[in-house]
Amino acid sequence: MSSSLLWEISKPGRIGINLPKSDVPETDPTNHLPDGMVRFSGNGLPEVSEPQVVRHFVELSTKNYHVDKGMYPLGSCTMKYNPKSSERLAALPGFAYLHPFVPEEFAQGALELMHRLGEMLCNIGGLHSITMQPSAGAHGEFTGLSTIRRYHESLGNPRKKVVIPDSSHGTNPASIVFSGWQPVEIKSGPDGCIDIEALKQHLDEDLAALMVTNPNTLGIFEKDIKEVAAMLHSVGAQLYMDGANMNALLGIVRPGDVGVDALHFNLHKTFSTPHGGGGPGSGPVAVKEHLAPFLPRPAVVRTEDGEYRLNWDMPHSLGKMNAFWGAFGVMVKAFAYILNMGAEGLRKVAEDAVLNSNYMMATLKNYYELPYETTPMHEFVLCGEPLKKFGVKTLDVAKMLLDFGFHAPTIYFPLIVHEALMIEPTETESRESLDAFIEAMIKIRKIAEENPDALHNAPIKTPVRRLDDVTANKQPILKWQDINI
Ligand SMILES: *Cc1c(COP(=O)(O)O)cnc(C)c1O
Numbered sequence: 001m002s003s004s005l006l007w008e009i010s011k012p013g014r015i016g017i018n019l020p021k022s023d024v025p026e027t028d029p030t031n032h033l034p035d036g037m038v039r040f041s042g043n044g045l046p047e048v049s050e051p052q053v054v055r056h057f058v059e060l061s062t063k064n065y066h067v068d069k070g071m072y073p074l075g076s077c078t079m080k081y082n083p084k085s086s087e088r089l090a091a092l093p094g095f096a097y098l099h100p101f102v103p104e105e106f107a108q109g110a111l112e113l114m115h116r117l118g119e120m121l122c123n124i125g126g127l128h129s130i131t132m133q134p135s136a137g138a139h140g141e142f143t144g145l146s147t148i149r150r151y152h153e154s155l156g157n158p159r160k161k162v163v164i165p166d167s168s169h170g171t172n173p174a175s176i177v178f179s180g181w182q183p184v185e186i187k188s189g190p191d192g193c194i195d196i197e198a199l200k201q202h203l204d205e206d207l208a209a210l211m212v213t214n215p216n217t218l219g220i221f222e223k224d225i226k227e228v229a230a231m232l233h234s235v236g237a238q239l240y241m242d243g244a245n246m247n248a249l250l251g252i253v254r255p256g257d258v259g260v261d262a263l264h265f266n267l268h269k270t271f272s273t274p275h276g277g278g279g280p281g282s283g284p285v286a287v288k289e290h291l292a293p294f295l296p297r298p299a300v301v302r303t304e305d306g307e308y309r310l311n312w313d314m315p316h317s318l319g320k321m322n323a324f325w326g327a328f329g330v331m332v333k334a335f336a337y338i339l340n341m342g343a344e345g346l347r348k349v350a351e352d353a354v355l356n357s358n359y360m361m362a363t364l365k366n367y368y369e370l371p372y373e374t375t376p377m378h379e380f381v382l383c384g385e386p387l388k389k390f391g392v393k394t395l396d397v398a399k400m401l402l403d404f405g406f407h408a409p410t411i412y413f414p415l416i417v418h419e420a421l422m423i424e425p426t427e428t429e430s431r432e433s434l435d436a437f438i439e440a441m442i443k444i445r446k447i448a449e450e451n452p453d454a455l456h457n458a459p460i461k462t463p464v465r466r467l468d469d470v471t472a473n474k475q476p477i478l479k480w481q482d483i484n485i
Contacts, residue, residue, distance in 0.1 A: 006056055010046035016053055063463040065407050067274075071433050075379045075410035075422025076169065076217060077276075078245055078269035083340070086273070086333040095332050100324035104309055110328065111308030114300045117335045122286050124346070125243065125263055126256025129292035131299065132284045132331060133322040137244040140264025140283025141175035141211075143296060143321050147287060148209050148238045148262055149179055150294035150318045155236075159208035162240075165194050166416050167216040169242050181208055188416065192218040192372035194228055203235050213242040214255070217414040217422070219357065219376035221248070229259020238262065238291075244283070246270040247426070248354050248377035251347025262287040267327075271334035282330035296321040352427035353378040356434055360425055363438050367445040371417050378426070384419035392448040392455050394419040399466060400447070400458035404440035 029038045048056075066072070072079035090096065098110055118130040134140040145162070152158045161182040164172055176183040186198040194212065210232055214222045222228070229239045241255050244266040249255070255263050267282040268275035275281055287295060297317035298310035310325070341349065354377050361370065361380040369383040384394035398408035398421070410422040425434055447454050459465060 006046035006048055006053070009052055009056075010048055012047055014047045014049055016048060016050040065402075070405055070407065071425070071429055071437055072407040073409050073423050073425050073437065074407060075219075075381070075424045076245060076413070077410065078247055078266075078378075078424060078426060079276075079407070080247075080269075080272055080426040081428035082272050082274045082333070083337065085340070086336040089336045090329045090332040096329065098328075100328075105307075108308055111300050111310070113335050114325065114328075114331055115302055115308055117331050117338070118284065118286075118300065120335075120338050121265055121284055124246070124250065124254065125260075125265070125286045126254025127260075127263065127286035128256075128289040129295060129299070130284050130286040131295045131321070132282070132326040133296050133320070134264065134283040134285060135322060135327050136281035137242075137264060137266040137269075137283045138171040138175060139281075139321070140244075140266070140285050141171060141240075141242065142178050143283075143318075144240055144262040144264050144285040144287070145175055145179035145181075145209070145211070146318050147285065147291050147294045147296075148240060149181075150316065151238070151291050152208055154294070154316060157205070159237075160206040161202070162208050163199060163202050163210045165212060165216065167192065167218050167220075167414055168211060168213045169217055169244065170413065172211050172213065172242060176211060188216075188218075191223075191374050192216065192220040193222050193374075194224060196224055196227065196231075199228065199231060203231060203237075205235065207232070207235055207237040209238040209240050209261075211240045211242065213244075215245070215248050215377040215379070218372055218374075218381050218417070219379040219422075219424075220372060220374045221253075221377055225258045225260075233259070244269055245378070247424075248350055250350040251343060252350050256286075256288060260288075262291055267330050267334040272337045273330045273333040280327045280330060282327040282334070284326075294318055298325075300325075349427050350378070353425075356425040356427060356429060357423070360423060360434055360438055364423075364441055367442055368421065379422060379424035381414065381417050382421040382423065383417050384421055387445070387448045388419070390448045390452045392452050394421055396452075396455040396458065397421065397441075397444050397448075400444050400455050401440060402459040403461045404443075406437055406440060 067079050067081055094109060098107060104111065114132050118132055122128060122130050131143065134143045149158055161184045162176045163184050163186055164176065165188055166185050167188045173183040184202055187195055189195040210228065212222060214225060216222060232239050238261040239259055241260040241263040243255060243263040246265060247270050262285060264283045264285045267273050267284065273279060293314060293316040295317060296319060297314040298312045299314060301309055301311045303309055357376055357378050357380050361376055364382060369386050371381065371383045384397060394411050398411045401408045412420055413422055414420060
């Protein structure tokens with residue numbers, strides 16, 4: 001079946017399910033509902049059989065690219081494989097059907113899970129207290145920075161600016177502005193790390209914090225992080241670490257130990273819960289003890305008699321950061337993942353993620369350019385400049401990778417690398433799939449030399465060819481229309 005829409009195959013009276021006759025007496029809805037809210041004609045939904053529905057959605061799912069289908073080496077986004085056993089656990093009725101307003105005494109299991117997960121994350125981060133409320137990484141950034149702002153306010157001066165290296169994640173500057181500060185960018189040094197001299201220029205009483213992504217978006221570990229922390233602390237400023245991507249650090253470096261004061265995790269990256277189209281996010285924020293009073297409330301606490309409670313009694317808290325308590329289903333999956341892996345397993349995640357990335361980089365740097373020679377961590381950034389002389393851009397490389405059956409890496413980011421290709425293989429790929437990706441990249445490099453037009457025309461095997469990104473951005477069509485795409 002082609003990709004006809006369900007509306008197009010609809011036949012009046014066709015149904016997918018037999019419901020028993022209603023035993024609720026029919027009443028006239030106009031007696032109960034306000035004028036204008038009663039519908040007198042059909043609802044316009046397609047009338048189709050169960051096999052038609054199943055085939056329709058299976059067909060769509062095979063058109064989509066996802067990590068259950070193939071490798072997804074999207075730099076900075078950690079598209080690792082997500083274990084299916086975690087899904088089963090999150091779907092257990094006791095977790096899945098729990099109402100957020102259920103009294104605490106009937107939600108002890110859920111609260112215990114949140115509390116224990118929080119403790120494990122604090123342990124992993126080397127930090128003291130945590131909030132599970134933020135629903136995404138960027139939401140975590142805003143929460144963590146707002147916590148720092150409250151802290152500064154409590155000392156009488158909210159301060160004015162936050163320093164941000166030019167290798168930080170794209171969401172960082174926006175979070176700084178949202179939190180009421182001016183972002184001040186400093187350039188990375190030739191080794192791709194924070195330039196200490198540049199930082200020195202901004203060390204004063206107006207500096208609220210430095211916000212660092214570590215490893216940074218070049219995939220490089222900030223080797224001077226301890227020195228940076230000490231410099232910041234000497235003027236009362238805080239070190240915020242964007243820990244969305246902890247894949248290189250798990251069990252190896254605890255950010256709190258190297259001077260980080262606040263950090264968010266992305267459970268939907270490092271802790272293997274589906275994200276993007278696959279599920280909601282969760283961006284818990286962990287902090288050192290001095291920042292704990294300012295975290296969002298309620299905090300999940302354990303009482304002396306071993307019961308779990310929501311503690312609202314936090315007079316310095318910045319308030320609530322979520323309608324309820326956070327993305328609970330995601331927490332169940334992350335908790336299951338951490339327990340499954342254990343401490344040793346998590347360390348192995350980091351070792352394998354770094355090994356896989358270096359394995360790929362070692363070959364690919366001979367075919368593309370490696371702009372920073374520093375050993376990368378869980379991801380690395382190549383530069384597509386050498387292909388320009390054949391009239392081929394990084395975008396073309398990314399498009400042809402689709403024809404080879406791979407999701408494209410992140411491209412044109414970080415901004416400090418021209419024609420950037422940011423590749424993160426993750427630890428869940430086998431040697432064979434790493435080799436297949438390397439081989440595809442080498443072939444593409446050869447095609448660029450021999451037949452650049454083939455690259456300009458890619459992809460040719462995907463359900464849709466090259467999309468008009470600009471129009472899609474400027475004039476998006478967001479609902480179904482009777483057109484054949
Ligand atoms: C993904 C990511 C973010 C943003 O996380 P969202 O959940 O997409 O809001 C922030 N920082 C880094 C380093 C990331 O990789």
